[in-house]
Structure formats: C-alpha cells, structure tokens
Amino acid sequence: MTDKNLSQLPPVNAVLNSLTKYGINFQMYDNVRVEPTDHSFLDAIKYAKKGEFDAYVAVGGGSVIDTCKAANLYASSPTSDFLDYVNAPIGKGKPVTVPLKPLIAVPTTAGTGSETTGVAIFDFKELKIKTGIASRAIKPTLGIIDPLHTLSMPERIVANSGFDVLCHALESYTALPYNMRSPCPSNPINRPAYQGSNPISDVWALHALRIVAKYLKRAIRNPEDREARASMHLASAFAGIGFGNAGVHLCHGMSYPISGLVKNYKPKDYNVDHSLVPHGLSVVLTSPAVFAFTAQIHPERHLEAAEILGADIRTARIKDAGFILADTLRKFLFDLNVDDGLAAIGYSKADIPALVKGTLPQERVTKLSPRPQTEEDLSALFEASMKLY
Amino acid sequence: MTDKNLSQLPPVNAVLNSLTKYGINFQMYDNVRVEPTDHSFLDAIKYAKKGEFDAYVAVGGGSVIDTCKAANLYASSPTSDFLDYVNAPIGKGKPVTVPLKPLIAVPTTAGTGSETTGVAIFDFKELKIKTGIASRAIKPTLGIIDPLHTLSMPERIVANSGFDVLCHALESYTALPYNMRSPCPSNPINRPAYQGSNPISDVWALHALRIVAKYLKRAIRNPEDREARASMHLASAFAGIGFGNAGVHLCHGMSYPISGLVKNYKPKDYNVDHSLVPHGLSVVLTSPAVFAFTAQIHPERHLEAAEILGADIRTARIKDAGFILADTLRKFLFDLNVDDGLAAIGYSKADIPALVKGTLPQERVTKLSPRPQTEEDLSALFEASMKLY
CATH class of the missing domain: 3.40.50.1970 (Rossmann fold)
Structure with a gap:
C-alpha cells in the first residue's frame, strides 16, 4: 500500500x-x-x-x-x-x-x-x-525505519513533518498524567490508546525533543545532511512511542478543524490536486498559544522544554514558563519560515466559531490537556494563533 | 511461583x-x-x-x-x-x-x-x-512494577540489586554497537537476544544511569524513602529494556565464575542456608577495572557516564576517560560500604586461572565487549579487582 x-x-x-x-x-x-x-x-x-x-x-x-x-x-x-x-x-x-x-x-x-x-x-x-x-x-x-528514505523529502515536507514530531513530544510531555485521568474504565479492554503522560512516555518525549532541538533546522536546510535527516527519522519514531502511549492534547485537537475546514491553501512542495493544510503545520501554528495556556499546570515541564529548545532559563521565573516556551516556539518557527499564523493560511476571526465547533468532538485528545478548557478558552486560543510574529 | x-x-x-x-x-x-x-x-x-x-x-x-x-x-x-x-x-x-x-x-x-x-x-x-x-x-x-514491593527490602539487597542496575546501564551503553557485530546470523531466527548497543537501548541505559546516580544512595540508606525506592524499581525495568536488547559485557561475563566458584562468603541480609555472592555484587566488583580497560574504544561514552555519576569532567582529557570512570565508581562503591574487592569475598591470586577459565565460555556476553580480550587481559582484570580502595 x-x-x-x-x-x-x-x-x-x-x-x-x-x-x-x-x-x-x-x-x-x-x-x-x-x-x-x-x-x-x-x-x-x-x-x-x-x-x-x-x-x-x-x-x-x-x-x-x-x-x-x-x-x-x-x-x-x-x-x-x-x-x-x-x-x-x-x-x-x-x-x-x-x-x-x-x-x-x-x-x-x-x-x-x-x-x-x-x-x-x-x-x-x-x-x-x-x-x-x-x-x-x-x-x-x-x-x-530506513533513513535513506527521507533523503528525497522536499524542504517543506521535512519542516511540516518535523513540526509534528515537535508537538508530539511537547504535548505528550505536558499531557494530563496517567494517574489523573477519570473516570477509570470499567474494564481494561475499554482503556483508551492514549493513557496520559507517564514515566515511560516521558523518556521518549524528552529524548525526541532533544533530537528536534539539535537536528530539525539542519534537516530542513540541508537535504544532504544525512546525520540530521536520519536523526529526525528516529526522533519521529521515538516521539511516536511516547505519544502513542501518552497521547497528545490541544495542538492536535485544534489541528483537526484547521485541516478539515481548509479553504484554498496549497502548500509548497506538496504534489497534490486538492487544497490542504499539512498536518504538522496545522498542529504547530497553535503551539505558542496552547503552551502559554497550559503552563500554569506543570510550569516546570514547560520551562524544561523551553530550555531544551534553546531558551536561557537561568533567571526565568516559574510563573513565566508559558510565555517563555511560547516565545521560544515563535522564534523557532520564524527561523524556519513558517506561515505567520492561521490568517496566513486563509482563516479569519469569522471562522473561529466553526474552528471551535470542530474541536469540541476531539475529546479523545482535548481531555488530555492538563488544563480543562471552555469554548471561550478555545476561541481565545484560535484568536491568539491568527498571527504569530 | x-x-x-x-x-x-x-x-x-x-x-x-x-x-x-x-x-x-x-x-x-x-x-x-x-x-x-x-x-x-x-x-x-x-x-x-x-x-x-x-x-x-x-x-x-x-x-x-x-x-x-x-x-x-x-x-x-x-x-x-x-x-x-x-x-x-x-x-x-x-x-x-x-x-x-x-x-x-x-x-x-x-x-x-x-x-x-x-x-x-x-x-x-x-x-x-x-x-x-x-x-x-x-x-x-x-x-x-509495584514500588510498594521494594519497601521491605533489606539494605544490602537494595545495594546489590542496585549495582546490577548500574552495571546493566554502563555495560549496555558501552557494548559493541549493533552494526559492528559479526558474523551476521544466516537467518533472523538465529539473532542473539543481545544485539549490541543501539539508538534505542542507549536511551534506556542513559535514563537508568541518571536515576541510579540520583537515587541509589538514598534508596539504600533510607528504607522509608519511597521516592528513591520507587525510582530505583523503575530504573531496574528501564535498564532491563536497554540491556535486554543491547546486552551486557565484561562485568557480567566475569561475574558468573565469581558467583559460581563461591567459597564461604555469606552476605549480610540474605536469608539463605548456602554460601553465595549476590549477583549484583559479583558484577560491580570488577567494574572499575573493566571500564578502565574498555574506555579506549568509546572514551566519550565512558566520560559521559562518569559525569552522570558525579565526576567533574570540565578539565578532563579524553584519554583519561577510563581512569576517571573507574575512580568515580570506586568512590561510589566506597561510600556504600562495598566489600574491598574480590579478596574481601574470599578470592586470592591463586584463583585467577579458574576465574578466567569460567569466563571463557561466556561468549554470549564477552563478545559484546567493545574491546576484544585475551586470557591475559582477563587475568589482569581479575587481578586489578582483588582490592578496590
């Protein structure tokens, strides 16, 4: 296939x-x-x-x-x-x-x-x-996982798929802990595939995040950089082992309507005959707003992620963890020529109610957000993601 | 059972x-x-x-x-x-x-x-x-893996089983890389359980080593320290996932005759009616000598391990990696009241030929040493392990 x-x-x-x-x-x-x-x-x-x-x-x-x-x-x-x-x-x-x-x-x-x-x-x-x-x-x-298969990927496909890895790692590391989900399923067969963050998924999330921090820019900028592309290929699998078990939360939950309601956006480097928002792009555009929103629950994890992505946190205050991670992500995305928010891919304020409506059924993932969210919260997150820089 | x-x-x-x-x-x-x-x-x-x-x-x-x-x-x-x-x-x-x-x-x-x-x-x-x-x-x-089960472990059982985790992590991280084993098995069914160090086992080995560095001493010294004992219980499983796939090498290969040829050693805290050298103790006693011997192959990994175990490597020279890791291990073991080498558990120079002979058939693991070893090398390693401090 x-x-x-x-x-x-x-x-x-x-x-x-x-x-x-x-x-x-x-x-x-x-x-x-x-x-x-x-x-x-x-x-x-x-x-x-x-x-x-x-x-x-x-x-x-x-x-x-x-x-x-x-x-x-x-x-x-x-x-x-x-x-x-x-x-x-x-x-x-x-x-x-x-x-x-x-x-x-x-x-x-x-x-x-x-x-x-x-x-x-x-x-x-x-x-x-x-x-x-x-x-x-x-x-x-x-x-x-044969790294040679990734050498022919065009630049934007490397970037967008790399953003998916980035969000898999960040979301699974900050997801609701496995022992805080409720209610318990009545029988183990009813356990969800996504169980919440746990000591094993944490290992994979952090490891994948370190690889993304070290190699994603190199993998995007230089198709000949085998070390970087091979490392990102492994990071993709590593983050997968983590989030496949822990789950993802708001970036992914909100990404589904962003992709599903696509208007006329035709991304560079994708050889398809229909409009589409590549999955990784739809996920990463809300990430600064999402982590600014979730940081109040596990601020130390948000700060640790910002540090791995290059922030200097020596004088950081724990209450600023969300803003620091959001700023770090904005800088990371700006450096990689990412479209300037949802507005740049065709959405306006008028679309927010539909985007929120499309997020509400994504309970499988939105419930794993460490911070519960109302419809107003989701509206505010989409609005804050219209423009990034 | x-x-x-x-x-x-x-x-x-x-x-x-x-x-x-x-x-x-x-x-x-x-x-x-x-x-x-x-x-x-x-x-x-x-x-x-x-x-x-x-x-x-x-x-x-x-x-x-x-x-x-x-x-x-x-x-x-x-x-x-x-x-x-x-x-x-x-x-x-x-x-x-x-x-x-x-x-x-x-x-x-x-x-x-x-x-x-x-x-x-x-x-x-x-x-x-x-x-x-x-x-x-x-x-x-x-x-x-229920951490409550470890709360009743006596002190020396915590120590000796913790040393096993320490060596699982160190040996699997420094084992021959998976793509340097030879000859290739003629059919995948003949692949050994121990495949050599690889990007996945490395994740587990390093993660387990960091937990050992942080928690082993606390777990040994304070039976009420649930965080430390629970962390070591997880570290044991994590290191197991790593070495169960990558393998171990000389500390384990040499430990089997150390246990098998036991004389009259009766360890504290073990309620048994026969002499025995607990597995973790038999493994860790040769670790300073073993890593001083293997470091010339992957010195940067040996230095990284020493740093995780607390060594200050800021001014370290790469060619001293083996000595630095060996010294770090000796200090670690001394602090935990470990018997002063093979002599302290009943062996003398006269036993070395038998210890070497008992190591030779352990090819399954000794072949995974990054540095090949002669009988003379094994003799020297046992001799260097007679007294540690």
Missing part, C-alpha cells in the same frame, strides 16, 4: 524487488490519498476485503500507514460498520477484539510516528472534521 | 488474594532457589510439566522470574533436552519455536530487570559456572 507519488520512487521499488526476489505473491494498492478521508479509507478497505491478504506492507507517510491500518482492521472484521471503530463521540469507539493480519510499516517521512502507534486519522467529509480510529490492535507489527 | 522467604510476605499474598477473589484455580510453587542452579531449574520444570498450567505468575527477584521463564519454556517444549536451549557453547543454544504460555512477572527487587528480558541465568553445578538461556520467546508477557 502506498500513494501515487511514492509508487515510482526508491522506497516502494525496494519493497517490490524484495517481495519478488523472495517469491511472495502480492498486489499493490497506490490509491492512498494524502490527508485521507472516510471515502479514501473506504476505497482501501474495499480493496483489502476483496484481496483477502495474509499480510500488509505500508510504504509512505502517515497517510499511507494510517490507511493501511484501517484497511487491515475492517478486512479482519468484515461485518463491522465503518462507524463501529471510529472514535466516540463521532463513531462508536468499540474495542477491537478480532485478530488483525501482520502489518509492516516503512515510513518515508519523519513526522507522524504512525509506524509506532495504534491510531489512524482521516477527514470525515460530511462533518468537515478530522477524526480517527484508536486501538492498540491496529499498531503495526514491525516498523522499518 | 516464588521462593520460601517471599511466600509469607505481602507481594505473594496480594497475588494469592487476587487469584482467589476472581475464582482462578492455581497452585503455588515456592521452592525457587536464590541464585538458581540447573537442579533447582529442573525441579521447577518438573512441577510445571506436571501441572499443565495455562499461565504463570512469578513473584520475586531475578531468581524467581528466571526460574519461571525456564519452567514455562520446558513445559511448553516437553520433549526438549535441558541443554537444547542453554546458551552455546555450554548448551546447544537452539532457537525457540514453540509458543509459550503467558507469564506475568512481579519483581520484588530493584535490580535484575528480569521482567523485561528474554534471559534466565542459573549455576551449572557440574561445571561450576553460571550460564543461562537467552531468547526473546521467554520474555514475560507483562511486568507489574
């Missing part, structure tokens, strides 16, 4: 050659949509059901890997309705109890970490919102 | 009460030997074969968990000869291809990390050496 752009490129060729060499009978599906929708998921599911495959190989970014997870799930549970496994409250969020087929994920971008997680995200067209399927059962069996 | 000391204590009671409460039919085996032997493994295996159990729960330190792994393995592979799965060259080191039953490990010490690894170590009585079984297949299904 891959997409049309990748189907002619070396990462896919390597897989096809290997399957052929070892006499493994296969079919290729290359109709994955970048930033997938319910329709594109259903098309892949139909293909998988018909093929009755013994195993799957997904070669691509998060869109491909997520689509393959969904195809594997519904082909393994053929009588299920599509909404059965979609996150509540949009879908029914049923636990997965059927066995799935093995899925080998070969990521070609350095951002999503999808090869390590039990999450598959898509645009629900009718509702104009992004949602997903979240279950440990759909986690790939194996990830093959 | 547990040992006689633990069978009356809260960690075992908690499990028995839970099994009873939920109506699960069970039998208890409490005949595990602390520092197990081939005979004690075989006794547990016989019990497991007869019981035809659906699942196992191991409650105890590394001795209990390792014995339970072996019982599960041979009960699941009833026609195998005991030597079939024992590490080569002592046994046949066959790959495990049979499915095992679920094993839940509940560690009550903070050292072995056995709940996270695919390794089971025992004393081979006839040969007077320690060896083991190593396969990802015997890794427990689940570990339950």
Whole structure:
C-alpha cells in the first residue's frame, strides 16, 4: 500500500524487488490519498476485503500507514460498520477484539510516528472534521525505519513533518498524567490508546525533543545532511512511542478543524490536486498559544522544554514558563519560515466559531490537556494563533 | 511461583488474594532457589510439566522470574533436552519455536530487570559456572512494577540489586554497537537476544544511569524513602529494556565464575542456608577495572557516564576517560560500604586461572565487549579487582 507519488520512487521499488526476489505473491494498492478521508479509507478497505491478504506492507507517510491500518482492521472484521471503530463521540469507539493480519510499516517521512502507534486519522467529509480510529490492535507489527528514505523529502515536507514530531513530544510531555485521568474504565479492554503522560512516555518525549532541538533546522536546510535527516527519522519514531502511549492534547485537537475546514491553501512542495493544510503545520501554528495556556499546570515541564529548545532559563521565573516556551516556539518557527499564523493560511476571526465547533468532538485528545478548557478558552486560543510574529 | 522467604510476605499474598477473589484455580510453587542452579531449574520444570498450567505468575527477584521463564519454556517444549536451549557453547543454544504460555512477572527487587528480558541465568553445578538461556520467546508477557514491593527490602539487597542496575546501564551503553557485530546470523531466527548497543537501548541505559546516580544512595540508606525506592524499581525495568536488547559485557561475563566458584562468603541480609555472592555484587566488583580497560574504544561514552555519576569532567582529557570512570565508581562503591574487592569475598591470586577459565565460555556476553580480550587481559582484570580502595 502506498500513494501515487511514492509508487515510482526508491522506497516502494525496494519493497517490490524484495517481495519478488523472495517469491511472495502480492498486489499493490497506490490509491492512498494524502490527508485521507472516510471515502479514501473506504476505497482501501474495499480493496483489502476483496484481496483477502495474509499480510500488509505500508510504504509512505502517515497517510499511507494510517490507511493501511484501517484497511487491515475492517478486512479482519468484515461485518463491522465503518462507524463501529471510529472514535466516540463521532463513531462508536468499540474495542477491537478480532485478530488483525501482520502489518509492516516503512515510513518515508519523519513526522507522524504512525509506524509506532495504534491510531489512524482521516477527514470525515460530511462533518468537515478530522477524526480517527484508536486501538492498540491496529499498531503495526514491525516498523522499518530506513533513513535513506527521507533523503528525497522536499524542504517543506521535512519542516511540516518535523513540526509534528515537535508537538508530539511537547504535548505528550505536558499531557494530563496517567494517574489523573477519570473516570477509570470499567474494564481494561475499554482503556483508551492514549493513557496520559507517564514515566515511560516521558523518556521518549524528552529524548525526541532533544533530537528536534539539535537536528530539525539542519534537516530542513540541508537535504544532504544525512546525520540530521536520519536523526529526525528516529526522533519521529521515538516521539511516536511516547505519544502513542501518552497521547497528545490541544495542538492536535485544534489541528483537526484547521485541516478539515481548509479553504484554498496549497502548500509548497506538496504534489497534490486538492487544497490542504499539512498536518504538522496545522498542529504547530497553535503551539505558542496552547503552551502559554497550559503552563500554569506543570510550569516546570514547560520551562524544561523551553530550555531544551534553546531558551536561557537561568533567571526565568516559574510563573513565566508559558510565555517563555511560547516565545521560544515563535522564534523557532520564524527561523524556519513558517506561515505567520492561521490568517496566513486563509482563516479569519469569522471562522473561529466553526474552528471551535470542530474541536469540541476531539475529546479523545482535548481531555488530555492538563488544563480543562471552555469554548471561550478555545476561541481565545484560535484568536491568539491568527498571527504569530 | 516464588521462593520460601517471599511466600509469607505481602507481594505473594496480594497475588494469592487476587487469584482467589476472581475464582482462578492455581497452585503455588515456592521452592525457587536464590541464585538458581540447573537442579533447582529442573525441579521447577518438573512441577510445571506436571501441572499443565495455562499461565504463570512469578513473584520475586531475578531468581524467581528466571526460574519461571525456564519452567514455562520446558513445559511448553516437553520433549526438549535441558541443554537444547542453554546458551552455546555450554548448551546447544537452539532457537525457540514453540509458543509459550503467558507469564506475568512481579519483581520484588530493584535490580535484575528480569521482567523485561528474554534471559534466565542459573549455576551449572557440574561445571561450576553460571550460564543461562537467552531468547526473546521467554520474555514475560507483562511486568507489574509495584514500588510498594521494594519497601521491605533489606539494605544490602537494595545495594546489590542496585549495582546490577548500574552495571546493566554502563555495560549496555558501552557494548559493541549493533552494526559492528559479526558474523551476521544466516537467518533472523538465529539473532542473539543481545544485539549490541543501539539508538534505542542507549536511551534506556542513559535514563537508568541518571536515576541510579540520583537515587541509589538514598534508596539504600533510607528504607522509608519511597521516592528513591520507587525510582530505583523503575530504573531496574528501564535498564532491563536497554540491556535486554543491547546486552551486557565484561562485568557480567566475569561475574558468573565469581558467583559460581563461591567459597564461604555469606552476605549480610540474605536469608539463605548456602554460601553465595549476590549477583549484583559479583558484577560491580570488577567494574572499575573493566571500564578502565574498555574506555579506549568509546572514551566519550565512558566520560559521559562518569559525569552522570558525579565526576567533574570540565578539565578532563579524553584519554583519561577510563581512569576517571573507574575512580568515580570506586568512590561510589566506597561510600556504600562495598566489600574491598574480590579478596574481601574470599578470592586470592591463586584463583585467577579458574576465574578466567569460567569466563571463557561466556561468549554470549564477552563478545559484546567493545574491546576484544585475551586470557591475559582477563587475568589482569581479575587481578586489578582483588582490592578496590
């Protein structure tokens, strides 16, 4: 499974050659949509059901890997309705109890970490919102993280996927702690894939954040910098192990309507025929506002993150942690030529009610914010993200 | 499965009460030997074969968990000869291809990390050496790391098991890198459980080392220090995830004859009727000599470890990395009242040939030393470890 752009490129060729060499009978599906929708998921599911495959190989970014997870799930549970496994409250969020087929994920971008997680995200067209399927059962069996696959990524794809890693690390490190979630699920099978920050996810979040701080700018600016690109590819998987277990919160929760309500934005370096806000960009644009908002709960973690990203915190006051992290992020994004806020990608104040409305159903992640938020809070966060610099 | 000391204590009671409460039919085996032997493994295996159990729960330190792994393995592979799965060259080191039953490990010490690894170590009585079984297949299904279980550990058990964590972290961080092992196995099924240091094991090794540096002394000195004991309990599992994948090298390779050839040493705080050198002590006593020897290969990693353990390296020269780490370790051990070298636990120069001979078959780990070693090198390392201070 891959997409049309990748189907002619070396990462896919390597897989096809290997399957052929070892006499493994296969079919290729290359109709994955970048930033997938319910329709594109259903098309892949139909293909998988018909093929009755013994195993799957997904070669691509998060869109491909997520689509393959969904195809594997519904082909393994053929009588299920599509909404059965979609996150509540949009879908029914049923636990997965059927066995799935093995899925080998070969990521070609350095951002999503999808090869390590039990999450598959898509645009629900009718509702104009992004949602997903979240279950440990759909986690790939194996990830093959080959840094050579990232050497051909265009500049903006490196940047936007790197911003996803940055937010995975920051959000999972500041997420509600695992022992503060409530209510407890009545049975372990009902535990969410996202459990809250914990001593193990913290290790991965901090480690990934240190790599982002050291290598993201180099990886964006110099496509020949193998050390930087390989390090970011690993950081993507490392952050994935962390957030795939701890979860993300407001940047991701608010990103889904930012992507879902896209107007005419056509990002540089993306070879697609439809408007889209790349996932990493939709996530990072609200990050200064979000961390200024959440810092009052775990200020020391926010300050630690700012320090890792280069802030001098020797004379910082703990109560300024949020502003310091927000300023550090603004500087980081400015240096990397990121669009100047939501206004620069086509939104205005008039869109805020719709953006808030699209965030409200994202409870799976917004509930993991360390600070609870009202609709007014969400409005203020979108407004503060209209312009960054 | 547990040992006689633990069978009356809260960690075992908690499990028995839970099994009873939920109506699960069970039998208890409490005949595990602390520092197990081939005979004690075989006794547990016989019990497991007869019981035809659906699942196992191991409650105890590394001795209990390792014995339970072996019982599960041979009960699941009833026609195998005991030597079939024992590490080569002592046994046949066959790959495990049979499915095992679920094993839940509940560690009550903070050292072995056995709940996270695919390794089971025992004393081979006839040969007077320690060896083991190593396969990802015997890794427990689940570990339950309850810090309350460590609050009743006596002082020396905290110390010795903590030294095991220290050496797991230091050895796995300095082990031969995964891409420098040779020759490559002809088939992935023949890959060793210990793969060499790698970007993922490095994360765990460094993280565990930082916890040891911060908390081990507090955990030893104050049994009421819950934060310290809980942190060391997690560090044990974290270091286990690292070394269970990367491996250990000379401290562990040399520790097996140090334990196996024990004379009359009876350690404080161990309630057993036989002489024994606790595993963690047998490992740590050679650590200053070992890291002085290996530092020339990755001096910057040795220096980084010394800094984490408290050394001031601002003016250090890279070529002194080994001496600096060795001195840091000696100071660390002196502060914790560790016996003054191998002489203090009953060995003399005359024992060195036997200690070397007992190390030679430990290729599974000694081959992971970043610096290859001759018999003369091993002799010199044992000699340098006779007296530490």
